[in-house]
Amino acid sequence: MTEGVAHGQLAGLDQIDGVGRDGVRGGYSRHLWNDSDMQLRSWFVERAEQLGLAIEYDRNANIWAWWGAPGDDAIVTGSHLDSVPGGGAFDGPLGVVSALEAVAALKRDGFAPSRPFAILVFAEEEGSRFGVACLGSALMAGAISPDRVRALVDAEGQSYADAARRVGFDAAHIGRDEESLRRIGLFLELHVEQGRGLIELGSATAIASSILAHGRWTLTFRGQGNHAGATLMTDRDDPMVTAARAVLEIREAALAAPGARATVGRISAVPGGSNVIASTVTMTLDARAGSDDETRDLVADIAQRVGASEFEENSWSPEVAFDADLAARLQAALGGVPALPSGAGHDAGVLAAAVPTGMIFVRNPTGISHAPQEFAELDDCLEGIEALVTVLKGLL
CATH class of the missing domain: 3.40.630.10 (Zn peptidases)
Known part of the structure; x- marks a missing residue:
């Protein structure tokens, strides 16, 4: 020893x-x-x-x-x-x-x-x-x-x-x-x-x-900031709702690709008030799969599913x-x-x-x-x- x-x-x-x-x-x-x-x-x-x-x-x-x-x-x-x-x-x-x-x-x-x-x-x-x-x-x-x-x-x-x-x-x-x-x-x-x-x-x-193979991306969802109490649900353009759906779609995309992993580890809202409908929501995506092509295919599928306003690559590791x-x-x-x-x-x-x-x-x-x-x-x-x-x- x-x-x-x-x-x-x-x-x-x-x-x-x-x-x-x-x-x-x-x-x-x-x-x-x-x-x-x-x-x-x-x-x-x-x-x-x-x-x-x-x-x-x-x-x-x-x-x-x-x-x-x-x-x-x-x-x-x-x-x-x-x-x-x-x-x-x-x-x-x-x-x-x-x-x-x-x-x-x-x-x-x-x-x-x-x-x-x-x-x-x-x-x-x-x-x-x-x-x-x-x-x-x-x-x-x-x-x-x-x-x-x-x-x-x-x-x-x-x-x-x-x-x-x-x-x-x-x-x-x-x-x-x-x-x-x-x-x-x-x-x-x-x-x-x-x-x-x-x-x-x-x-x-x-x-x-x-x-x-793996990489990190930032996804941005844009909407209309507004008053949480004065804005009817039917009148809202709320990017938090779109982002929430995106999290579920990311999970489904990864489950559909054998051996793939996809993670949303961080979400932030602007302006970030508890009584404010967000104008912008950003989230991080970490995606991984067995090969470069498999990972790129996974991310392409995610991009098509979520409809983010912006989809920016932060890092890529083959x-x-x-x-x-x-x-x-x-x-x-x-x-x-x-x-x-x-x-x-x-x-x-x-x-x-x-x-x-x-x-x-x-x-x-x-x-x-x-x-x-x-x-x-x-x-x-x-x-x-x-x-x-x-x-x-x-x-x-």
Whole structure:
């Protein structure tokens, strides 16, 4: 069993347990550059430096912790620290904590890497503040326009560029980072499973085979704002009614497409008064299916069904097939653990277009993610760390 683990929780998860707790939603709300995110970033730097790792910040606000001198063709592992609103304790932080624990175990064993190695913590994986997932990795890989990112605004109307400036980060140089990409020989991400696959397989760990194609859209419905008491029901042009029907149509469209998933996670009304008929209603749509074409077909069906005034694409992530050679090496090193597709997006999936990437999943006994009930048993977390140690020994 790996040393340095607290009873009941991994030591690192225990240390950050109180950071970003959400008293309204439950769970945690840790978003890029808010107070909790800044605390977590500082915590990671402190933990990494205690292990003798050297810290670097790249042009896209990602944090690197190097074991030895930085260099090209490095083995890189890590994940993210931010969360969805009211998220669980494991999504993201488990991968970061496990990477730190793996380094600690390797150092205790007297292991010395023969090639460059780093832990990488990505910025804004969940997209909860600025609406676009995997910003740190997407910028690095050149998958999103820097000008678009600088202009993104949060719920309070603050732009990415202004938010960066407030924490001392210069957003002028964000974008595709050839130096960082050249340094990554391969990237390996450990992550809690976000589903029931490992429960059904009876396995504590697995590797990822693929990621479903997915994207996010904003739907806008326009009507006529008016007085809630003075306007007869027959005289109304109420976009909230249209939006409500749209939610049901979105569900029906997804049910009609085998294996598809479609979610309306947020709805807002303008002007938002309790005694005012809305003039505008906006909602978010998250749509996913097995392939690019299936997802695009699903969204086209939804667009035809709902009749939104505007249907804007916010982000798009094509289907990802993880590097087959790396997957075979991982399975061989880990004794033939199962391979699972992922319905969730990950930084490893974004980087897969630029560098070889792979993932190790750790069982989630609730099957719940992006909610306070997300969980992983300590013994399974330890198996995940042991798997990461085994793989890193073979790669380094």
